[in-house]
Amino acid sequence: MTTSEQDRWSRVKNRLRSNVGEDVYTSWFARMDLEGVQDESVRLSVPTRFLKSWIQAHYAERVLSCWQAEMPEVHRIDLTVRSAVRPVVQPKEAPAPVEARRAPAPELRSTATAPVSANHDALGGSPLDPRLTFASFVIGRSNTLAHAAARQVAEGRRGDPVMFNPLYIHAGVGLGKTHLLQAVTWAGNSGNERKVLYLTAEKFMYGFVAALKTQTALAFKEALRGIDVLVIDDLQFLQGKSTQAEFCHTLNALIDAGRQVVIAADRPPSDLESLDDRVRSRLAGGLVVEMGSLGEELRHGILKSRVAAARTHHATFDVPEEVLHYLARAITHNGRDLEGAINRLLAHSKLNNQPVTLEMAEREVRDLIRPSEPKRIKIEDIQRVVARQYNVSRSDLLSSRRTANVVRPRQVAMYLAKTLTLRSLPEIGRRFGGRDHTTVLHAVRKIEALVSKDNALSEEVESLKRQLQE
Numbered sequence: 001m002t003t004s005e006q007d008r009w010s011r012v013k014n015r016l017r018s019n020v021g022e023d024v025y026t027s028w029f030a031r032m033d034l035e036g037v038q039d040e041s042v043r044l045s046v047p048t049r050f051l052k053s054w055i056q057a058h059y060a061e062r063v064l065s066c067w068q069a070e071m072p073e074v075h076r077i078d079l080t081v082r083s084a085v086r087p088v089v090q091p092k093e094a095p096a097p098v099e100a101r102r103a104p105a106p107e108l109r110s111t112a113t114a115p116v117s118a119n120h121d122a123l124g125g126s127p128l129d130p131r132l133t134f135a136s137f138v139i140g141r142s143n144t145l146a147h148a149a150a151r152q153v154a155e156g157r158r159g160d161p162v163m164f165n166p167l168y169i170h171a172g173v174g175l176g177k178t179h180l181l182q183a184v185t186w187a188g189n190s191g192n193e194r195k196v197l198y199l200t201a202e203k204f205m206y207g208f209v210a211a212l213k214t215q216t217a218l219a220f221k222e223a224l225r226g227i228d229v230l231v232i233d234d235l236q237f238l239q240g241k242s243t244q245a246e247f248c249h250t251l252n253a254l255i256d257a258g259r260q261v262v263i264a265a266d267r268p269p270s271d272l273e274s275l276d277d278r279v280r281s282r283l284a285g286g287l288v289v290e291m292g293s294l295g296e297e298l299r300h301g302i303l304k305s306r307v308a309a310a311r312t313h314h315a316t317f318d319v320p321e322e323v324l325h326y327l328a329r330a331i332t333h334n335g336r337d338l339e340g341a342i343n344r345l346l347a348h349s350k351l352n353n354q355p356v357t358l359e360m361a362e363r364e365v366r367d368l369i370r371p372s373e374p375k376r377i378k379i380e381d382i383q384r385v386v387a388r389q390y391n392v393s394r395s396d397l398l399s400s401r402r403t404a405n406v407v408r409p410r411q412v413a414m415y416l417a418k419t420l421t422l423r424s425l426p427e428i429g430r431r432f433g434g435r436d437h438t439t440v441l442h443a444v445r446k447i448e449a450l451v452s453k454d455n456a457l458s459e460e461v462e463s464l465k466r467q468l469q470e
């Protein structure tokens with residue numbers, strides 16, 4: 001490549017960087033090379049097929065226009081996968097020991113077909129519950145999309161194009177994240193064709209720390225990257241700079257190598273405040289799906305499926321329809337309480353040798369219902385729900401930005417914090433990026449005045465309240 005071509009390429013890259021932003025640039029373009037320019041076409045290369053198809057699908061136009069800004073005569077970009085155009089040159093020096101020669105994160109293509117069982121087994125995924133499968137997962141309005149995406153991932157075969165990567169599922173406590181992730185793991189592993197590894201973020205963290213201590217970190221990383229589908233649960237618990245850096249490498253390496261990553265957390269990527277910006281943007285770059293609260297119909301379905309599961313071991317156990325309806329209406333909190341209720345009815349009817357009745361159910365699950373206790377709403381929940389409704393991030397709400405699309409949602413969130421929680425104005429101010437209590441008071445008054453005359457806003461606020469109180 002001539003010096004002038006190199007200079008031009010640097011300028012195009014700079015344009016691209018400012019066009020797409022630093023995060024996107026680093027994730028997708030940092031390893032794109034110029035192979036040559038001929039007449040009207042430019043040849044670029046990337047190290048993996050996945051990068052190629054992603055850039056073609058999402059950024060082809062922008063890459064072309066950045067080139068055209070430098071060279072108007074360019075009308076075509078040919079993007080190739082590097083190994084196909086530039087054979088890897090073996091180093092001349094004496095061969096390094098095998099461990100040291102292992103490829104770092106970006107060159108993981110070489111592990112694509114490597115046998116991984118030994119290391120994979122050594123990795124030891126987190127334990128799986130045999131009951132948490134697709135067969136026992138009940139589909140309802142709030143989880144249809146998450147279920148469909150998870151199924152699609154589970155049914156993929158080695159070598160299939162990966163449609164959304166990572167698949168990121170978030171939901172509140174007990175709404176079925178672990179169930180869905182373990183279902184993906186069971187189903188993915190059942191064909192024995194792919195290696196699917198399920199890890200909680202804590203296990204990932206401790207596995208890495210333990211590996212570092214026993215000097216096996218390299219083998220651990222290799223093993224981790226040698227699997228086809230990595231499933232990570234409870235990502236909100238991932239902490240520590242070096243673990244996060246390792247997680248980021250693993251994520252990039254797997255995604256670039258066309259392997260699937262599935263993640264669950266209790267909040268969207270933008271709210272994982274302890275994670276580095278680059279990781280967050282990479283997480284948000286796949287498919288992010290929220291599972292909402294369990295509606296009554298879904299709760300009823302879950303109860304039914306729990307009873308059916310119990311009956312496989314206790315054939316005489318039965319729960320009348322009216323009891324199921326009562327429980328589905330009364331236990332609104334989460335899936336774990338539904339499971340607990342059925343377990344109690346089962347224990348009670350077995351131990352006392354009595355059939356389940358409505359009266360027995362009311363007595364046995366009383367503490368799971370807490371009818372008079374209003375749900376305690378947290379300021380973070382308000383911020384999360386408001387941010388989602390207005391399509392801004394939670395950090396926007398806490399920031400000092402004063403654009404209209406952020407100011408109004410922030411005022412609504414402050415108003416809800418004042419009306420739905422017992423927090424004082426100064427406390428609310430502190431929780432909204434360290435604002436003064438007079439700012440909160442102004443927001444509360446403003447929204448109070450507006451809802452009395454603006455029907456649309458009043459409906460929005462009511463809908464937010466319903467979502468928070470559900």
Ligand SMILES: Nc1ncnc2c1ncn2[C@@H]1O[C@H](COP(=O)(O)OP(=O)(O)OP(=O)(O)O)[C@@H](O)[C@H]1O
Binds near residue numbers: 132137172177234335
């Ligand atoms: N759609 C569903 N179908 C069947 N069971 C469900 C469903 N949603 C939740 N459950 C059940 O509710 C219980 C809690 O679900 P799970 O452990 O998956 O929640 P989670 O979202 O991972 O919670 P946490 O945030 O506490 O980890 C489990 O027993 C699970 O089987």
